[in-house]
Amino acid sequence: MKKLINSVENVLSESLDGFAAAHADIVVLGDERKFVRRRTLKPGKVALVSGGGSGHEPLHAGFVGTGMLDAACPGQVFTSPTPDQMVAAVEAVDTGAGALFIVKNYEGDVMNFEMAAEMAGREVLTVVTDDDVAVEKSTWSTGRRGVAGTLVVEKVVGAAAEQDRPLADLQALGRDVNARTRSMGVALTSCTVPAAGNPTFTLAEDEMEMGVGIHGEPGRRRVRLATADAIAEEMLGAILGDLSPPAGSQCLLLVNGFGGTPSMELYLMVNAARKILAGRGLTVSRHLTGSLVTSLEMAGCSITVTILDDATRTLWDAPVHTAALRW
Amino acid sequence: MKKLINSVENVLSESLDGFAAAHADIVVLGDERKFVRRRTLKPGKVALVSGGGSGHEPLHAGFVGTGMLDAACPGQVFTSPTPDQMVAAVEAVDTGAGALFIVKNYEGDVMNFEMAAEMAGREVLTVVTDDDVAVEKSTWSTGRRGVAGTLVVEKVVGAAAEQDRPLADLQALGRDVNARTRSMGVALTSCTVPAAGNPTFTLAEDEMEMGVGIHGEPGRRRVRLATADAIAEEMLGAILGDLSPPAGSQCLLLVNGFGGTPSMELYLMVNAARKILAGRGLTVSRHLTGSLVTSLEMAGCSITVTILDDATRTLWDAPVHTAALRW
Numbered sequence: 119m120k121k122l123i124n125s126v127e128n129v130l131s132e133s134l135d136g137f138a139a140a141h142a143d144i145v146v147l148g149d150e151r152k153f154v155r156r157r158t159l160k161p162g163k164v165a166l167v168s169g170g171g172s173g174h175e176p177l178h179a180g181f182v183g184t185g186m187l188d189a190a191c192p193g194q195v196f197t198s199p200t201p202d203q204m205v206a207a208v209e210a211v212d213t214g215a216g217a218l219f220i221v222k223n224y225e226g227d228v229m230n231f232e233m234a235a236e237m238a239g240r241e242v243l244t245v246v247t248d249d250d251v252a253v254e255k256s257t258w259s260t261g262r263r264g265v266a267g268t269l270v271v272e273k274v275v276g277a278a279a280e281q282d283r284p285l286a287d288l289q290a291l292g293r294d295v296n297a298r299t300r301s302m303g304v305a306l307t308s309c310t311v312p313a314a315g316n317p318t319f320t321l322a323e324d325e326m327e328m329g330v331g332i333h334g335e336p337g338r339r340r341v342r343l344a345t346a347d348a349i350a351e352e353m354l355g356a357i358l359g360d361l362s363p364p365a366g367s368q369c370l371l372l373v374n375g376f377g378g379t380p381s382m383e384l385y386l387m388v389n390a391a392r393k394i395l396a397g398r399g400l401t402v403s404r405h406l407t408g409s410l411v412t413s414l415e416m417a418g419c420s421i422t423v424t425i426l427d428d429a430t431r432t433l434w435d436a437p438v439h440t441a442a443l444r445w
Numbered sequence: 446m447k448k449l450i451n452s453v454e455n456v457l458s459e460s461l462d463g464f465a466a467a468h469a470d471i472v473v474l475g476d477e478r479k480f481v482r483r484r485t486l487k488p489g490k491v492a493l494v495s496g497g498g499s500g501h502e503p504l505h506a507g508f509v510g511t512g513m514l515d516a517a518c519p520g521q522v523f524t525s526p527t528p529d530q531m532v533a534a535v536e537a538v539d540t541g542a543g544a545l546f547i548v549k550n551y552e553g554d555v556m557n558f559e560m561a562a563e564m565a566g567r568e569v570l571t572v573v574t575d576d577d578v579a580v581e582k583s584t585w586s587t588g589r590r591g592v593a594g595t596l597v598v599e600k601v602v603g604a605a606a607e608q609d610r611p612l613a614d615l616q617a618l619g620r621d622v623n624a625r626t627r628s629m630g631v632a633l634t635s636c637t638v639p640a641a642g643n644p645t646f647t648l649a650e651d652e653m654e655m656g657v658g659i660h661g662e663p664g665r666r667r668v669r670l671a672t673a674d675a676i677a678e679e680m681l682g683a684i685l686g687d688l689s690p691p692a693g694s695q696c697l698l699l700v701n702g703f704g705g706t707p708s709m710e711l712y713l714m715v716n717a718a719r720k721i722l723a724g725r726g727l728t729v730s731r732h733l734t735g736s737l738v739t740s741l742e743m744a745g746c747s748i749t750v751t752i753l754d755d756a757t758r759t760l761w762d763a764p765v766h767t768a769a770l771r772w
Contacts, residue, residue: 132673139715
């Protein structure tokens with residue numbers, strides 16, 4: 119296992135310390151590193167809290183800040199955080215307007231956030247994201263997995279929360295954005311969980327995993343490496359087949375690297391995806407490209423499409439100031 | 446070779462098309478894809494032009510925009526752009542105040558930018574960056590290599606150019622920032638140049654290349670993989686030994702991923718570097734962390750330290766609006 123680490127036990131804590139120090143203008147690390155919270159809270163605003171297993175950075179801690187999350191709870195690598203983390207986070211960031219949990223659809227996360235919502239003794243609602251069209255059920259999930267589309271939900275709902283909209287409205291908005299959003303991924307190589315020490319799966323030199331999950335879970339099929347155009351065609355075919363957007367729709371195109379993919383390849387995939395979307399009569403009116411919802415050092419990418427209306431687009435465009443997203 | 450591409454011949458052009466489409470609010474792609482230029486020029490401002498071989502993205506095209514570069518000329522992967530590219534770029538972005546070339550110290554780049562300066566028929570000055578302390582001479586360079594510190598020069602000089610400072614002042618500033626800046630890198634894996642099809646070098650499962658260059662050039666020595674703390678200690682030892690900053694100095698710490706390194710490891714390296722710098726009596730007053738000056742999908746990182754004074758820090762903090770850096 120080749121990693122820039124000191125010891126398997128301290129990967130998460132040392133990384134969180136570095137993150138909190140590097141972005142001390144934006145975030146504060148909670149006691150016992152239970153959560154990363156926004157440094158400056160906005161009284162009266164609903165608190166947005168997310169979290170999940172680590173190894174997907176910058177999701178979620180990199181999205182804590184003005185216009186997005188108020189707190190993120192980091193679990194061990196690919197392991198759900200515990201309910202006491204979410205409870206501590208809510209106590210730290212809820213200014214009285216209640217809290218909204220944004221939770222990726224994995225059994226451990228859903229269960230732990232549910233327990234935390236009960237334990238918190240405050241008004242808490244939840245949005246579960248399940249944007250991955252690759253499979254209906256996976257190793258760690260019942261129903262579709264929550265993947266890169268979670269970022270879109272966090273950004274749009276984060277902008278709405280900044281306008282002091284009430285909790286129930288934000289939950290409805292989050293569910294709506296999730297319903298407008300679909301993703302699918304492909305892996306060219308595996309990742310290695312530090313505590314495991316070996317690759318999660320193996321692929322031959324000419325193979326790829328089409329429909330892979332962000333923990334390296336199996337996808338639809340293991341096939342021979344195809345061209346970027348063919349990969350984009352299959353991913354967008356599945357995404358658009360499920361979304362069924364009316365021709366003429368506007369969309370957000372998120373091409374997301376899994377951690378080991380050069381920027382050059384991500385933009386090449388943007389180009390491939392744009393041609394296909396144009397051929398289907400869709401207009402890409404907003405772009406986001408980068409390694410934002412990752413699987414450690416996995417090579418590969420996912421494509422996410424969100425169908426935009428004027429309101430969603432305006433919220434997407436609203437200012438955001440976090441470690442990983444700023445505009 | 447596992448890459449998200451359609452054909453080796455079209456990697457660069459398809460990637461540039463995707464980049465230009467995704468960031469059409471900020472950049473325009475020049476004719477025949479000779480350069481990427483800022484969409485909105487500022488009349489009377491010195492034009493900042495950089496470029497170099499592709500494969501280091503987001504350097505340089507990702508740094509084109511307000512507060513940083515006016516144009517970037519992309520060569521083929523790890524191959525200098527040609528003089529006609531720089532000439533076309535200068536013609537497109539020089540509004541009359543002259544142009545400053547920012548050039549990484551590699552023989553091909555230095556020669557081609559020099560020819561372009563002669564051919565341009567305009568007032569052109571040059572800053573050559575050579576921040577890599579690993580080796581004095583490398584495969585492609587005479588003298589030290591220009592690596593991630595180039596970003597710092599581009600950011601600081603870009604901010605000063607935005608204040609309409611004259612060309613000669615900007616050249617002097619660029620040279621000063623370069624002189625305050627040192628870097629060193631380590632590779633855990635090689636990268637693969639698409640046209641070559643095979644890894645540039647090979648490392649055993651327990652080896653790393655200490656002092657690697659951003660084209661995979663040999664560094665100081667190939668040794669057994671060490672801890673993050675030991676790696677940071679060796680890199681900062683070389684950097685600070687060369688910089689000799691007075692105790693109490695303030696610095697910018699740039700931890701840069703080479704393309705295949707997870708965010709989690711980069712922030713762990715930030716933590717390691719901060720401890721060492723504090724032990725040397727240096728204050729890290731500014732941070733930048735990310736995969737910003739890359740070597741395709743190489744795993745590993747570099748550390749860059751720039752000694753800051755008030756003027757440099759103020760220019761670093763000035764607003765920047767590019768595809769890859771925004772604040």
